[in-house]
Amino acid sequence: MPPRSGHQRAKNIAYEEDDVYSDNEYYEEDGDGMTDEDREQLRQGTIMVKEALGSSVSVSDSQIQEALWHYYFDVGKSVTYLKNKHGPAKTIPASKPKAPSRFDQAASSAALLQTKGQGEPPISPNREPDIACIAPSPRCISNSNVRSADKSATMTTASKGCVETPDSVFPFPAPLDHLSILPRDFFWDTPWGNVESCRLGVIREIPVLPRGRLLGGSSRPSKLAALAAARKKKQEEANRETAVPQPNASASEADQAVALLDKLNFKNKAGNGSSTPTPSEERGRNERLGRLQFLKRQSSPEKVNTPPEEPPEPEEEVLTVQVPNIRTTPSMFASTICGIGRLPAAEQPSVISSFPVPFSGMEDPTSRGLFAGPSPDDIVLRAQAKGNKPKGGQQKTPKEQKLAQSMETLAVEETPSVKSKNLNVAEEFEKSGMKRMANFVVVGHVDHGKSTLMGRLLYDLKVVDQRSIDKLRKEAETIGKSSFALAWVMDQTSEERNRGVTVDIATNYFETEKTRFTILDAPGHKDFIPNMIAGASQADFAVLVIDASTNSFESGLRGQTKEHALLVRSLGVQRLVVAVNKMDTVSWSQERFEEIKQQMSAFLTTANFAKKSITFVPCAGLTGDNVTHKVEDSNARWYTGETLVEALDASEPGKRHIEKPFRLTISDVFRGGITNPISISGRIDSGSVQVGDPILALPANEKAVVKVIEVENAPVDWAVAGQIATLHLADIDPVHLRTGDIMCDPKDPVKLTKSFTCKILAFEHVLPATMDVFRGRLQAEGKISKLVALLDKTSGEIVKNKPRVVKPGEVARVVVDLEKELPLEIGIRVVFREGGNTVAAGLLEG
Ligand SMILES: Nc1nc2c(ncn2[C@@H]2O[C@H](COP(=O)(O)OP(=O)(O)OP(=O)(O)O)[C@@H](O)[C@H]2O)c(=O)[nH]1
Numbered sequence: 001m002p003p004r005s006g007h008q009r010a011k012n013i014a015y016e017e018d019d020v021y022s023d024n025e026y027y028e029e030d031g032d033g034m035t036d037e038d039r040e041q042l043r044q045g046t047i048m049v050k051e052a053l054g055s056s057v058s059v060s061d062s063q064i065q066e067a068l069w070h071y072y073f074d075v076g077k078s079v080t081y082l083k084n085k086h087g088p089a090k091t092i093p094a095s096k097p098k099a100p101s102r103f104d105q106a107a108s109s110a111a112l113l114q115t116k117g118q119g120e121p122p123i124s125p126n127r128e129p130d131i132a133c134i135a136p137s138p139r140c141i142s143n144s145n146v147r148s149a150d151k152s153a154t155m156t157t158a159s160k161g162c163v164e165t166p167d168s169v170f171p172f173p174a175p176l177d178h179l180s181i182l183p184r185d186f187f188w189d190t191p192w193g194n195v196e197s198c199r200l201g202v203i204r205e206i207p208v209l210p211r212g213r214l215l216g217g218s219s220r221p222s223k224l225a226a227l228a229a230a231r232k233k234k235q236e237e238a239n240r241e242t243a244v245p246q247p248n249a250s251a252s253e254a255d256q257a258v259a260l261l262d263k264l265n266f267k268n269k270a271g272n273g274s275s276t277p278t279p280s281e282e283r284g285r286n287e288r289l290g291r292l293q294f295l296k297r298q299s300s301p302e303k304v305n306t307p308p309e310e311p312p313e314p315e316e317e318v319l320t321v322q323v324p325n326i327r328t329t330p331s332m333f334a335s336t337i338c339g340i341g342r343l344p345a346a347e348q349p350s351v352i353s354s355f356p357v358p359f360s361g362m363e364d365p366t367s368r369g370l371f372a373g374p375s376p377d378d379i380v381l382r383a384q385a386k387g388n389k390p391k392g393g394q395q396k397t398p399k400e401q402k403l404a405q406s407m408e409t410l411a412v413e414e415t416p417s418v419k420s421k422n423l424n425v426a427e428e429f430e431k432s433g434m435k436r437m438a439n440f441v442v443v444g445h446v447d448h449g450k451s452t453l454m455g456r457l458l459y460d461l462k463v464v465d466q467r468s469i470d471k472l473r474k475e476a477e478t479i480g481k482s483s484f485a486l487a488w489v490m491d492q493t494s495e496e497r498n499r500g501v502t503v504d505i506a507t508n509y510f511e512t513e514k515t516r517f518t519i520l521d522a523p524g525h526k527d528f529i530p531n532m533i534a535g536a537s538q539a540d541f542a543v544l545v546i547d548a549s550t551n552s553f554e555s556g557l558r559g560q561t562k563e564h565a566l567l568v569r570s571l572g573v574q575r576l577v578v579a580v581n582k583m584d585t586v587s588w589s590q591e592r593f594e595e596i597k598q599q600m601s602a603f604l605t606t607a608n609f610a611k612k613s614i615t616f617v618p619c620a621g622l623t624g625d626n627v628t629h630k631v632e633d634s635n636a637r638w639y640t641g642e643t644l645v646e647a648l649d650a651s652e653p654g655k656r657h658i659e660k661p662f663r664l665t666i667s668d669v670f671r672g673g674i675t676n677p678i679s680i681s682g683r684i685d686s687g688s689v690q691v692g693d694p695i696l697a698l699p700a701n702e703k704a705v706v707k708v709i710e711v712e713n714a715p716v717d718w719a720v721a722g723q724i725a726t727l728h729l730a731d732i733d734p735v736h737l738r739t740g741d742i743m744c745d746p747k748d749p750v751k752l753t754k755s756f757t758c759k760i761l762a763f764e765h766v767l768p769a770t771m772d773v774f775r776g777r778l779q780a781e782g783k784i785s786k787l788v789a790l791l792d793k794t795s796g797e798i799v800k801n802k803p804r805v806v807k808p809g810e811v812a813r814v815v816v817d818l819e820k821e822l823p824l825e826i827g828i829r830v831v832f833r834e835g836g837n838t839v840a841a842g843l844l845e846g
Contacts, residue, residue, distance in 0.1 A: 041073045052079045057087045418705050418730060420692025425718045426658050429688070435511065437722055438653035439518040439683065441535045441573070443564035444545035445556030446524035449581040451502055453545055453621030454521050455486030457645065460628040463510045464489050486621065490521045501525055505535040505667070507724065509712050512649045516712075518724050524560055529838065530779060533567060533831055534667055534739075537776040538683035538724060540654040541575035542568040543644075546600065548592055548618070549585035557599070563838055566607050566763055570841025571829045575613045576604065577647045584620040588636035593618045606809075608761075615647045656721040661748035662687030662695065663825075664725070665776040669737045676708060676728035680737060682776075683724045687745065690718040695727075696746040697736050698823035703746055704732035740778025742823040750823040758816055758830065759791065760842035766806040766814070766832075771839060773818065774831040780822055784832065786815035806840070813845070 034042070045068040046061055052075065053059065059082050067078035442450045458464045473485040481500055488497055490506040502523040510517050520539055522532040536542065544565055546553055553561075565576070578600055586592045597616045604614055618626060618639055625631040627644045642650070663685040672679030689695065693706045708728040709719050719725040727743070744750050760766065766784060773782040790800040791811045798813075806812040816830075824830075824844055832840045 042068055045073050045075055045078070048075045049078050049082065053082060053087075057083055059086050418692045418707050420690060421717060422692075423690050423718060425688035425690055425720060428718060429658060429720050435516045436514065436653055437516045437518070438540045438648075438651060439520060439538055439722070439724060440541050440543055440577075440648065440651070441505075441520040441522050441532075441539035441568065442543045442545060443522050443532060443536065443560075443568060444524055445547070445552075445560040445564075446501065446526075448524060448545045448547035448552065448556060448561075449621045450524060450543075450545045451487035451490040451506070451521055452484070453543075453579060453581055453619070453627065453644070454508065454519050455489035456621045456624050456627050458489055458508060458510055458519075459486065460624055461510050461512075461645070463508070483622070490519075503528055504531045512645060514649050515653070517648065518712075522564075524564075526560055526563075526836070529560075529563070529567075529833070529836075530774060530777075532564065533571065533774050534777040536564075536568045536571045536573060537665070537829070538667065539568070539571075539573055540722070541577070541651045542573045543577045543579055543648070544568075545579045545581050546596060547582050548580050548589075548596060549582050552582070553596055557603075562603060562607075563763075565604060565609075566761075567831065567838060567841065569607050569609060570761060570831065574610070575651050576609055576615075577644070577651065578604075578614060578616045579644055580616060580618045581621055583618045583631075583636070584623050584625065584633075588618070588625075588631065588633050588639075590638040593639075615642075615650070617642065617644050617647050619644050653722065657686040658688055658720045660686035660721070662689050662693075662743075662745040663750065664689070664695075664727070664743040665778070666737060666739050666741045666743060667724075667777050669734065669739055672708075672726065672728045678730075678732060678734045678737065679726055679728045680743065681724065681726040682743075684719055684721050686721045688718055688720045689725070689727065694746055695729075695743045696749050697732065698742045698744060698750055699752055699821055700736035700741065701752075702732055702736040704729040704737075704743075740776060744823070750825050752821040753818075753824050754821045755785075755815065755817045756824055757788070757845045758814055758842035759796075759845055760806070760812055760814055760832065760840040762806040762808050762810050762812065762840045764808055764837060764839045766812070766840050767804075769834065771816075771832040771834050773816065774833060775822070775824065775828060778822065781819040782832075783817045784814050785817045788813040788815060814842070816842075 042065055046064050049064045049068065063086070064078065064082065067081050068075070071077040071081070442454055444450055455464070459469055469485065469489075472488045473482065476482045476485040476488060476497075479498065481497070484491075484497070484500055487500075487502075490508060491497055491502050492506065493503065496503050502521060502525075504523065506519075506521040508519045508521070510519070520535040522528075522535040524532075544561070546561060547556060568576070578597075580593055580596050583589075583593070593616075600616070601611070601614065605611055618631075618636070620631075621627060625633060625636070626639070630643060631639065664680075664682050665685060666680045667682040669678075669680050671677055689706055689709065691706055691709055694703055695706060696703055706727050707730045709716050710726040710728075711719050711723050729737075742750050766787070768784050768787060770781065770783045773780045787803050787806060788801070789798045789812065790803045790806065791797065791813060792799050793811050796811075803812065806814075826844055826846055828844045830842050830844065831838060832842065
């Protein structure tokens with residue numbers, strides 16, 4: 001089995017069954033773009049707005065509805081807007097004092113808090129809000145609602161609660177931060193609001209991010225910050241007057257720090273806040289000062305005496321404590337990493353540390369000289385360095401040493417020249433009488449039983465032996481997922497097994513009398529659609545697995561059942577085997593089977609699948625009924641059709657273009673072993689390849705030589721179009737190879753292109769926009785830059801030039817611009833996705 005992709009996207013795949021979008025949402029709207037629900041909301045809203053406006057404002061219904069539509073049916077906002085726009089002009093009584101500004105409110109409330117202390121009783125529930133709403137805002141309305149027992153009177157109450165000032169006449173609701181209700185007002189009626197004054201605390205808001213300066217925002221401090229800074233300065237001055245005079249400028253900072261130490265040590269038990277130290281406090285302070293030196297940052301010593309350009313911001317106050325250099329010299333490793341020379345301790349730059357809690361009670365370690373000498377590590381390293389020194393001769397600089405070392409390790413890799421047998425591969429293929437080959441992708445909604453069905457098929461065809469199945473069963477039982485044992489034949493990574501979800505394409509092989517099959521088991525979860533696309537782009541036909549159990553089919557229809565079917569068709573797959581699975585859960589009900597068949601047939605034919613190319617097979621992967629052998633259940637006597645394997649065998653493989661130039665889309669890049677350090681795998685899209693062939697990697701534009709070819713895990717001399725092959729390469733650096741890249745014939749390379757025209761089938765509304773463009777495993781950023789024309793679905797004739805939008809189900813010609821050049825050819829199929837949804841699929845025209 002070829003190695004699995006290393007590009008498994010392991011996302012958060014916790015999901016729910018109904019965690020899917022509904023395709024039908026588009027169709028619930030009428031021509032005016034409104035759903036019935038919208039219309040009903042509009043009607044009710046109009047009545048409520050009219051009631052709220054009363055007779056004072058005369059507005060027409062359409063004006064009300066326009067406002068409601070604009071405000072997403074928010075009655076409150078609509079009323080405010082209409083009142084402001086159409087209501088009688090407000091006269092402001094001359095005597096009415098101007099509403100305080102937000103700044104004034106904040107400043108006065110802060111002052112109030114300061115003067116009164118923190119013990120102001122909470123506002124009584126009966127008290128009317130003393131600070132009016134400056135502007136109508138949603139929060140204003142909701143606050144009023146809290147106070148109003150009558151919820152139906154929302155608007156009336158809301159307008160009562162808001163005193164409109166001339167400033168407040170906004171055509172649109174003011175932003176939330178215009179609300180000037182204090183937090184305590186907001187929580188006035190909460191039971192925990194009635195706390196004794198002495199127990200109330202102050203919550204200081206510490207900004208998570210630094211204030212915008214160089215990186216944006218104003219470099220000037222805000223008014224509040226300036227106020228706080230001025231207040232702080234004043235306090236500092238007052239402190240300085242009462243404090244013992246200090247000999248240098250850092251003293252006041254030292255005082256502050258010591259004061260903080262005192263606070264933290266709970267020594268100032270009286271808590272009187274006085275900054276004048278008592279004689280005993282003063283002694284203690286001096287002792288601590290002796291131990292800890294409070295200095296300015298040495299990195300900017302000149303700043304000590306320079307007055308700050310801006311008032312310091314209170315929230316940025318951090319106590320910077322500089323301790324004596326108590327560190328030993330850095331180790332060699334640290335020196336290398338940090339680029340610090342191994343200076344003697346004395347010459348090391350002083351260490352500056354910011355301690356959130358000063359180590360007031362800690363003994364100065366330097367006093368005991370614990371770290372005075374070199375560390376044991378340093379002694380050993382120095383001795384080693386001495387021993388390594390070249391005797392006598394001149395010592396090499398580190399640069400020279402490095403160069404010498406790299407020269408020593410530099411070994412010329414001898415690439416064995418790969419001899420080509422110069423075979424005529426097309427002839428060899430004809431002669432080989434090889435069984436026909438077919439690759440099929442297994443798709444369908446998550447958990448509909450794809451992996452189990454394939455595991456059962458491989459087990460029943462003896463590709464997997466009983467022992468392996470028993471082992472898997474045991475392992476599955478140990479983690480309580482015994483029902484997944486068969487699925488584990490395909491799902492082999494621990495992540496897939498633990499989560500019970502397929503993440504990436506799993507490949508396996510089996511053969512019938514007529515055909516050698518390659519299974520590409522695709523993930524069903526919507527998060528892994530890119531991996532599913534990669535699998536589908538390698539397939540000749542597809543098996544669409546549908547869970548027949550009650551509700552599962554229906555939820556699948558809204559989910560990935562339809563999306564996968566559309567995607568495989570868009571990627572060129574024409575034949576579809578629909579496996580109606582888990583028939584055991586519905587007792588092999590013919591009715592259920594027919595219901596699913598009917599619904600799916602209708603959808604698939606609209607998705608451009610020919611009726612004769614669709615086969616429906618009822619089966620049960622878990623029990624194995626109708627997978628490789630006919631169903632034995634007596635309830636299933638109604639079914640006399642083919643088994644799943646028979647249906648697969650009846651599928652014609654796609655045409656192989658062996659005569660065309662060699663093209664292979666890389667689906668995996670990996671290390672194939674000691675002798676094969678760089679290997680790739682993928683489907684050969686066209687042409688053939690043989691050992692010794694030079695091939696070109698695009699877009700890197702780097703050549704490689706094919707050392708070994710493996711098909712179905714066996715070494716072969718050549719491989720042809722349609723086969724999924726592993727190529728072990730020589731003469732190329734792995735950096736030039738990525739999944740999604742193209743390997744091609746250097747004599748006939750694929751052209752790199754940045755812009756192309758494409759015929760698309762829209763799954764959703766398509767407008768010129770940025771999209772993710774998928775081509776097999778390749779994913780690139782692009783943009784649908786032009787909608788050229790709408791086309792007739794069957795004839796391809798132009799129906800309309802330059803459409804403004806392409807609706808779901810329509811076919812259009814568009815121009816796509818890519819972010820960077822990619823190897824793309826006429827006739828290849830691409831998929832456009834946006835925000836995790838498949839928007840359209842297309843065929844490259846030029
Ligand atoms: N009763 C019953 N359960 C089944 C049948 N087939 C699969 N299951 C159960 O369905 C669950 C999902 O099966 P999987 O095979 O992992 O489904 P899947 O479609 O491969 O899932 P993804 O690849 O993750 O999308 C497992 O618990 C299976 O045991 C069936 O025929 N009958």
